[in-house]
Amino acid sequence: MQDLLSTIRTIAQKQDFQGILREANDLEQFTQSNQWLDVVILGQFKAGKSSLINSFLKRDVLPMGVLPVTAIITxxxxxxxxxxxxxxxxGSKFEISLKELSAYVTEKGxxxxxxxxYLVDIELPELKEFEKLRLIDTPGLGSAFKHNTAVTENWFNRIGAAFVVISAAQPLSENDQEVIKTAAEQSPEVYLVLSKTDLLSKAEVDEVMDFLKLKxxxxxxxxxxxxxxxxxxxxGKFRAQIQTTVLDHLDKHLTETQQNIYSHKLSHLRSLTKSYLEIRLNLASKKDSERQELKNKxxxxQLKLNFIQKELGYIAQSYENNTRNELEKELLGNHLEPLRALLIKEFHAGYDKWTxxxxxxxxxxxxxxxxxxxxTLDDIEKQEHDFANDMLAKAQIHLNNYTTHFRERLNHRINEVLHVLLPEEEFQVKVEPLEKPDIITSWAFESHIDLLWFLIPMKLFRNVFRKSFAGQLPNxxxxxxxxxxxxxxxxxxxAIKKSHGEALTYVTSKLESIEHLLEEQHSGEEEIQKYLDLLETFENGKPER
Structure with a gap:
C-alpha cells in the first residue's frame, strides 16, 4: 500500500486541491532535510527573538536595535x-563578513x-554543541507565514521545532495566541519563552507564566x-535552562524528534484533505442549480468579495485619515516648545565660541x-517610536480581527450547510518598520549677505546677528x-496600505478556493468516497495492515 503522503498528493492532483498539493510538497522537503532539525524562533517585533539566539551563541551575531529586521529568514x-x-x-549567492550582516538584514541597512x-545562512563554530540543529531567526510576527512575501512563503509548513517569544511587557496578545495555535498544528515541539522578565518581580514572573500556561x-x-x-x-541561568531542557534533548534525539514532527504534520494534512473531500462528497450528487443554491447559502x-473589499477599505482608510492628526497631537503637543527652548538655550551657550x-x-x-x-529629532523619534508603532499595530490588529471573523463566518457557513468542519488556519498581516526622516535646515540668511562679510564689522553687529539667528530657531x-x-x-x-492589501489577498484567495470546491466536480460520489476510505486506512501517518 502506498504511504499516506503519496496518497494525499495523488488525491490533491486528481481533485485539483492546489493548497493541499503545496503543503504535501513542503512536507516532502521536510523529510529530505534530515541533516538538521530547524528550530524556528517566532514572536512579535521587539519581543526579543534575536537576543535569545545571541544568548545561545554567547556573542552578538544578529543585529538588535530600535528598528526590526526586514522580511528575511536568517x-x-x-x-x-x-x-x-x-x-x-x-538564486545567486555571495559571501559576506558578519560585520556586514546588518547591511542586508536590517531595515536601516x-x-x-x-x-x-532571499535568505541568509550563517555558519558558526559556537554552535558546536548543537551540530544537529539549525536555528532560524524570523522577522516580526506574521512575516514568516505562508501568505507573506515570496521570501517566506510556505516556510511555516516546513518548521521543525519552534520557540514562540512573548514579551513580559505585553504578555499573550491575540496575535501571540494565533501564532502559538498555528505552530502547534505544525509541530509537537513548541516552547514558549517569556522575555524581558527583568521588568517584573519574581512573583510577577511566576504569575505571568501560570497565566500563559492556562491561556x-x-x-x-x-x-x-x-x-x-x-x-x-x-x-546565563535562563539560557542554561532552555539549553539543557530543550536544545540538548532535540540534538540528542534528532531522528525520533523528526519522525514525531513528520507524523504530526502529516496528521494535520490528512485532516485538511479529508475536510475538502467531504465538501466535494456533499456536492457530488447535486445538480448545477442545487450547487449554486448551496453556494449562495x-x-x-456578508461573504461576497465586493462587500468585503468595501469593509476592508473602510477600515484601512479610517486609520489612514487619522494618522497625521494623532501624530501632530503627540509630537507637537509634547515636543515643540521643549525643542524650541532647548535650541535657543544651547544656541546662546555656544554662540560666543564662534569666532x-x-x-x-x-x-x-x-x-x-x-x-x-x-x-534631538532622533531622540524624539526614539521616544515616540512605540507610539508610532502602536498606531500601526491598531490598524493591523483591526484588519487581522476582520479576516479572523471572516474565516470563522465562512467556516461556520460551510459547517451549517454541508456539515463539514474545516481545520483552523492562521493569517497575520506583517509589521512594517518605520524609517527615520532626513533633517533639513535653512541657510543662516535667505540672501547672500554673509558673502559681504568684509563690509560688516562683527564686533559692532555681533548681537544683531545673535538675535537674527535665535529668531530663526522656533520656525x-x-x-x-x-x-x-x-x-x-x-x-x-x-504600511497600512500594505496590510490592507495582504488582508484582501488572503480573503480573495480563500473565497476563490471555496468557490472552486463548490463549482467544479472532478469526480463522482463513488470516487470521492474511495479517497475518503483510503484515508481512513491510515492511522497516525501509518497504513493499517
Missing amino acids: RLVYAPQEKAIITRLD NPENKKEV TRETAGRDFPVFPYSIKDTV ILDE GNLYKVSRNYEKWLKEKMAK EAEKNLRRLISILTKNINS
Missing part, C-alpha cells in the same frame, strides 16, 4: 569556520529589501513548556543647527518636527 548552523552567505531572489535578499492550554488544547528569559541574565451577502567673520559664524551656525536638530524647530510627522505619516499609511 539560518544559523554549526561549521568549523565562521561564514555568512547571502542568497538573492534570483536594507530598506524594504531593496538589495533583494495557551485553552487556545490550543495542549500544554506548552514556558521558560523565563532576560537579556540581563549575565550568569454559504457565500451570503571669525560673518561668513565663518554663519557656517558654524548652520553646522551646529543641523547636527543639533538631527540628534526651524516646528519645520523639522512637522517633517518628522510627515514622514511618519507616510510610512504608517504606506
